[in-house]
Amino acid sequence: MSEASLSDNVLATGSLSEELRALLPQTKEGLKLDFSEKIERSVVVLLYQAKELFYEEKKKECLKISEIIRDYSWEKLNTGTWRDVDKEWRRVYSYGCLLKALCMCLKTDDIAEAIRVCDMGLLMGASILGNILVKVVSVLQKHLQHGKRPSEARIEELSKKKTKSDHTLAPAVKFGTAVPLLHCPSLEFFRKNHLVPQKPVILEGIANHWPCMKKWSLDYIQEIAGCRTVPVEIGSKYTDEEWSQSLMTVNEFINKYIVNKNDIGYLAQHQLFDQVLGRKYIQLYSPQESESLYPHETQLLHNTSQVDVENPNLIRFPKFTEASYQSCILNPGQILFIPVKYWHYVRALDISFSVSFWWS
Known part of the structure; x- marks a missing residue:
């Protein structure tokens, strides 16, 4: 490393440390660690030790203890069913993630890993110190040097792979079964004619002003969120043996998986299914x-x-031929209203992104 780049590295580290410290109480007394008796005394002692070491600038020792805290609380989070995990242990896990991430940030090379640690705290822990993990990630992302974004050739490769995997590029929507389309209806008209009677409809022209309609792409998603860890469902159907859930970064998901959700199911809530990028073929059953x-x-x-749906076993499921349905190809900018308990089958026709809103 040259003298100039080394100097820049030190300055960046110093600036990062200052920004992170500004998010915390100025003194160790200000960082309250209040836990109930549900948390073992030995764990509380470790938390206080880690806090003391952090404020004494003994980051190496603090890092070691924070890892012990995370490992121990992680076992508590994964013992039994999730609903039985006490929120106090989730808070312990979040504190362990916070202290570890802060200690790691003395080295700029560890910023991406520090973001991953914070994301794990956000996913598996509970809010602490005014949701400080969100604020820490925001600061870290500003200082992170993004890795190479996907090239145009890579995006084209993914698109070709996606097209090949489909039965047809665009299934035919039969006359008489198409979901009706409305352009910028009034809220009252939508409520009276579709929400209350629970009738599906495609809404057009009401999302054109959304920033995502102009910004979203694989390139953009990786630029702003490629380093973030998210829960991912892997597989085409919930009922497939190989279907699973995993935690990975957005970059890892985009580089490894282009998947469809090909099963048919319903939700116990109304849904607005907003198509942002690419197209999706959808069938709806009342x-x-x-x-x-x-x-x-x-x-x-x-x-x-x-x-x-697209390859039914009619010997096992003979009544399926009697089921009437509506269908559509949802294009970017269109929003599909799916009433409560309506069965829906969704298949992506292109690499695509959608946003869903649910309400009761």
């Missing part, structure tokens, strides 16, 4: 068609059909 869709009998999957 709740009255439930019997013909052969829902799984288990409580966990009772809202998921056993039928492969």
Whole structure:
């Protein structure tokens, strides 16, 4: 490393440390660690030790203890079912993540890993110190030197791979079954004619002003969020044996997986399905068609059909041919209203992004 780059590195580290310290109480007494008796005394002692070491600038020792705190609380988070995990242990985990991330940031090379640690605290922990982990990540992202974004050739490669994997590029939408389309209806008209009677409709022209309609692309998503750790569902159907959930960065997901959700199911809420990038083919079945869709009998999957919509086994599921449906190809800028308990089948036709809103 040259003398000039070394100097820049030191300045960047110093600036980063100052910005992070500004997010914290100025004194160790100001950093309150209040936990109930549900947290073992030995763990509380470790938390206080880590806090003392951090304010004494003994980052190496603080890092070691914060890792012990994270490892121990992680075991608590993964013992039994999630609903039985006490929020106090989630807070302990978040404090462990916070202290570890702060200690790691003495070295600029560790910024990406520090963001990953903070994201784990946000995903698995609980809010602490006014949701400080969100603020820490915001500061870290400003100082992170982004890795190489996907080249145009890589995006084209993913697009070709996606096209090849589909049965057809654009399934035909039969006359008489198409979901109706409205351009900029009034709220009252939408409520009276679609929300209350629970009738699907495509809304057009009401999302044109959204910034995402002009900004979103693979390139943009990786630039602003490529380093962030997120939960990902891997597989085309919830019912497939290989279906799984995993935590990975957005970059890892884009580089490894281009997947479709090909099963058919329903939600217990109304949904606005907003198409931002690319196209999706969608089939909608009313709740009255439930019997013909052969829902799984288990409580966990009772809202998921056993039928492969585009390649149905009519020997096992003969009534499926009787099920009437509406369909559409949803284009960028269009919003599909899916009423509560409407069965919906979704298949991406291109590399695409959608945003969903649910309400009861």
